Amino acid sequence: MKKSVTTGMPWLAAALLFLLANTADARVLQVWNCTLNDGKTVADVEKVSADWLKAAHSMESGKKLEVYLNFPMTGNAEAGSFLFVMISPDATSWGAFEDSYEGSAASKSDSAWNAVADCSGSSLWNSVKME
Numbered sequence: 001m002k003k004s005v006t007t008g009m010p011w012l013a014a015a016l017l018f019l020l021a022n023t024a025d026a027r028v029l030q031v032w033n034c035t036l037n038d039g040k041t042v043a044d045v046e047k048v049s050a051d052w053l054k055a056a057h058s059m060e061s062g063k064k065l066e067v068y069l070n071f072p073m074t075g076n077a078e079a080g081s082f083l084f085v086m087i088s089p090d091a092t093s094w095g096a097f098e099d100s101y102e103g104s105a106a107s108k109s110d111s112a113w114n115a116v117a118d119c120s121g122s123s124l125w126n127s128v129k130m131e
Helices: 010-021 042-057 091-101 107-116
Strands: 027-036 066-070 081-088 117-127
Touching: 027 042, 027 091, 042 066, 042 081, 042 107, 081 091, 081 117, 107 117
Parallel strands: none
Antiparallel strands: 027 081, 027 117, 066 081
């Protein structure tokens, strides 16, 4: 499942963190566009997501991560499509998680993820709560 926004472009990670660091208290959302593999179900996605999050929480840099699965209810979404959203408390935390991902407990669950869904691309979002 893990295909980093910055794979192959370390300069992009540095630029993103610099820009996001200027928005204190802003959460960082990494959003993957996913499609269920043939024969797989929402229950399969929920299982691998829960397992992945448990592994991420076992990492020092992943203790505060949140994960949401978003399934379309209506509209013109492709059959079997969904969003996997990982929320980090801030850009520094997101960067620390990215830096420690390779070889981590969470990375070891990538093959299980890939067996259930194709999450071919992701984007990084800066989330600022309005009150």
